[in-house]
Amino acid sequence: MRTTLRSGLTTVVALSLAALFLFLLGCPAETAEETVTRDTLTIAIGAEPESLDPVNMTSAPAATVGEHVIERLIYMETDGSLVPMLAESWSANADSTVWTFNIRQGVEFHDGEPLNAEAVAINLRRFVDPDVGAAYAFLLGSVQEITAVGEYELELRLAQPFAPILSHLSHSFIGIVSPAQLEGLSPSDAIEIPVGTGPYVMNAWNRGESITMSVNDNYWGNTPQIENLVFNFIPEASARIVALETGEADAIMAVPPQDADRLDANPDIDVVYETSVRTIYISFNNVREPFTDRRVRLAMNHAIDKQAIVDGLFGGNAFVADAPVTSAVFGHTAVGPYEFDPDLARELLAEAGFADGLDVTIHHPTGRYPLDATVAEAVQDMLADVGVNATLETMEWSSYLAFTAQPPESAEYEMFMLGWGTVTLDSDYGLFALLHTQQWNPNGNNRGFYSNERVDELLSAARVETDPATREEMYAEAIQLIWDDAPWIFLYNEGQINASRSDVGGLIHHPLENLSAWDAFFID
């Protein structure tokens, strides 16, 4: 019994200490003295890349870290324009089925191997190799043949015209690594530390902690001014902020909206608000009762006060979605938003036979997107107002992705929250992958089993159509049909909030959720 007393007392002491700690945390932090040596830039991000092997990369954090080391043929500027990277120029034949890329000359990989057309071809072939099973192989799904036709001339043959091919080639995951690194690599093997052509050379990956890089003195472009670059992984947002405030980190990504104002008031810190191309939605399981009834789906769209979520939770640093893709994306047409009208929602539910209410389950991630769980709770309460009794269920991110990837017959979910960043800035990536019938689980990312014959026709036709004006018309019609069908509760387009120390300049905050440091410098 003495032990119980002691453990009871220990608990009390521990709790008191915790309370004291919490109180101290509430007090303003003192400005710590600058400890960072001036030749190292430290960036703290929330999630660790799952891999930096191009064929295994799947997330924005992986793209952010990876693009400092490995480069792709084409780079997408912050304004969405496509500019040469490892390809100096490109051209297509009359029907856009044969593309020729002139590879940049005089570029060397970090291991001294020369970059040439064959090196690129080896990488692209690996990317589409079914035995390798690259997660984003679909980016090059239309490519039939990859040939190095000259020392610096690469030819891609397509089965049929594929309009967004160039923006797909600008995707961060199609990075080119040294062929020496791929030699003798079996299809199931992965590269741990990629050897690319980028402005920084990756030195070490301390799992769970950091990735360190040093400048590539042999870089083909402008050599970065800062000698060393470190990416720290700090999942807890509050800890990330403390790291910035104390100078342990020079820049951080994903500042929670509620902390932005406080950070902005600190003269040593700059807060950067940037748009993003990510749309957050709650999808219905469109083949499951009662979500097969359009009135139910419409009702829930009308029940949610999107503006209140954007203003209240995000402090205005987000935008109510007016289409399934954001306005920066090619093909976007504003068709919404659904008006917030609880009375209409109740009416629609009553018409659908749910005058007495309806029980649903909403699955949502926690911590993957800013305020995701909080938004889910806000939605739950708004739905309750119109008689929809929603139960919230959350899961760890990788199990969540697996759970929502079930084929229709075994899918156990009713409604689920997800986000999608259309990082190619082309509607094909945002609409085809999420809403085409061909892309139903397990073939693609249509996890809500939406299906509309006319939408399928339009999305398929827009892929092979080469005239931009015609494509825009096709997407406009498809977006209107999708909107009217309401397969999702369309919520909002995220904004990004990053922050950096005021003595750091030249960081690129990219709408594609990348933070790039190759042009960064210290302000003395």
Add this chain to the structure above:
Amino acid sequence: MSTATATDATQVEQKRKKTSEFREVLKHVVRNRAAVAGLAIIGFFLIVAIFAPYIATHSPTQTSLVSRLQTPSAEHLLGTDELGRDLFSRMVFGSRISLNIGLISTLIGVVVGVPIGAVSGFYGGKLDIITQRFIDIMIAFPGILLAIVVVTVLGVGVQNVMIATGIASVPVYARLVRGSVLAAKEQSYVAAARAAGLGDISIIFKHILPNCLAPIIVQSTFQIATAILWAAGLGFLGLGAQAPTPEWGAILSNGRAYIRVAHHLTTYPGLAILFMVLGFNLVGDGLRDALDPKTR
């Protein structure tokens, strides 16, 4: 006639003895200041829990995005949370959940654990060996870990948290009662009962267990405190009560993200958990001292 009078006299004697025993314990508890403080704390939370709807100033679940993250004011006594819900009202209703979890899970532990321990201790032999090895396995897991395993199997939610923390406390009772029964079954009153022709079941439940009550009561007081703490821990990990249930651990966990801008969201639930656990621990200590003849 004389037999009847004798029986009556014995009953009266027993009753008088019971009452005096109770008084004796009460006297010791009341003399122990720490225990009285503990009782006062528990009493306070009990009143809050019972009269929650009258004490709360707002609905514990009604959100209001325009008035989120407000600091304590006359309108919102403890401020508002990340969805603009009134923290005071959530804390008040949260006391119900914590007390419920503490009491019900302990009851589960007692109802399941005590018979297992009693039977195992009374019969001994192979049954005892098998049961105790099984209990050893359960004890090998730290209680909170066992509770997490059970919640993972059953799914999240308040009910399952009660079951999980209840199951996690079963080995504690089984082990405790087995020890007491082992000592008690050698007593002469057991031999007397057996000589009187009583069956095993009634010997265990009518004669042995009543004599093992003291350690069970003391253990239960501590167990309530532990269960409340485990439940808060599960809530903190997102495995306990689900949104929008105002469970203290969950409120604390949600508030963590806002610690720099609205520390009231973590301070108050933290203090509430602290005091409730402290209350039960103090009473447990007092009861143990009062029930132990050596410390009187």
